[in-house]
Amino acid sequence: MRHRPRAFPARLIAAPALALGLSAGAVPGGVDITVTVTDVRSAEGVVRACMTRDPSSFPKCRGVDGAHGTVVAAGKGVTFVFRDVKPGRYAIALLHDENSNGKADRAAMMIPTEGFGFSRDAKVRMGPPKFQDAAFQVADKPENLSIRMRYLL
Template sequence: MKRTIAGLLFSSLYALPGAAADVTLAVSNIEAVQGELRWLVFDSAEDYAADRNPVVAGRSRVQADAMAVTLHDLPPGNYAVKLFHDANQNGELDTNMVGLPTEGYGFSNNAGRFGPPDFDDAAVEVQADTRIDVRVR
C-alpha cells in the first residue's frame, strides 16, 4: 500500500465522487501501549457477520494510546470496520471464562451497546476521503 509520488501529487483528485478514496481509521482509548492493533474492513453484511472476505485486513504495532491508520484506494461503497487490540499478540481477541472480551475492541460508528453491532449500524459511506473514529472499548 505504499503511495507513489504521483499518487501524492494527485491525491486531491481522489476526493472526487466515484473515485477510489483513502479511509483513515482514527483509533483512540487504547488501554496499554503494547502489542498490535488488528483491523478488518467489510463491504457486505454477510461477510461482516461471518468474519470472512474482508476488503482490507491489517495490523499495526501499538506505539501510543491513539493512532491513525490510513487505508488507501477503497472504491466508493459502504464499509464496516471491526478492530481489536491484540495486547499479548496471540492473534485473538482474548475472552474470560464466560466469553466476555478481556482485550479492547471497537467498531466503526462506535456502534453496538450490548455486544457487536449489525453491519448497518457500523457501516460508513465512503465516497471521498473519509475519517472513521473508533474508540476502543
Template structure:
C-alpha cells in the same frame, strides 16, 4: 505549453468518464481510548455484511495490523461504497480477541462507535459510505474486563 496542459486535462477527464472506471476514496482511521501501548491493533475493513465483524471468509476484506503505540492508519484507493470496520486491541499479540466466558478480555471497537450490548453490532450499525475523495472514521476502543 498551455495547449499541452489542456490536452492533459481533457485526457484525464476522458479516462475518468470511461465505462468501467471506478471512483475511489482514501480513508483515514483514528483509534482512541487504548488502555496500553502493548501488543497490536488489528483492523478489518469489509463491505460484506455476512463477514462482519470477523472478516474470516471475506476474500475482499482489507486487514491491517499496527503496533498499539500507533493510533492512525490509512487505506488508499478504496472503491466507493458501504463499509464497516472492526478493531481489536490484541494486547498479548496472539492474533485473536481473547475472551472469558464469551466476554472480551481485550479491547474492541467499530466504525461509527455503535452501542454494544450482547455480542458485536450488526453491519448496519457500523456501516459508513465512501462517496468522496477522502473520509475519516474515529474508532473508540472499549474494554469490558
C-alpha cells in the same frame, strides 16, 4: 441551417480507458480512509483492523473479497489508512490484541479481555453489533474517522 454537436465515436473515448486497464465507467483507484483510534489503554501488542462491505462477514473479514485489513503497533496515538477504497457501504471492526496472539481473548462467559471498537461507535449488546449499525458510506472523497477502543475487563 442548424448545427448539431458532433458526437465522438465510443471507440475514441473507450480506447484511452482500456489502455489504462479500466473498463468503461470505472473509477481509477479509490479513496483513502484514515482511521484514528482513541482510548487505547496500553502500548502492548497490536491493533488489528478490518473493513468490509459484506454484511455476512462482519465483524470478521479474513478471506473476504474486497475487504481491507491492517495490523499496527498499539499505542496512545494509533492512526492508520485503508488505501484505494472503492465507493460503497463499509463497516470497520477493531481489536486491541494485547498479547499479539492473532485472536480476541475471552474470559469466563465469553467476555472479551481485550479491547474492541467499531465504526460509528456501534453499540455492543450480547455480541458484536450488526453490520448496518456500524456501516458508513464511502463516496469519491477521502474520509477521516475516529473509533473509540472499549474494554469490558
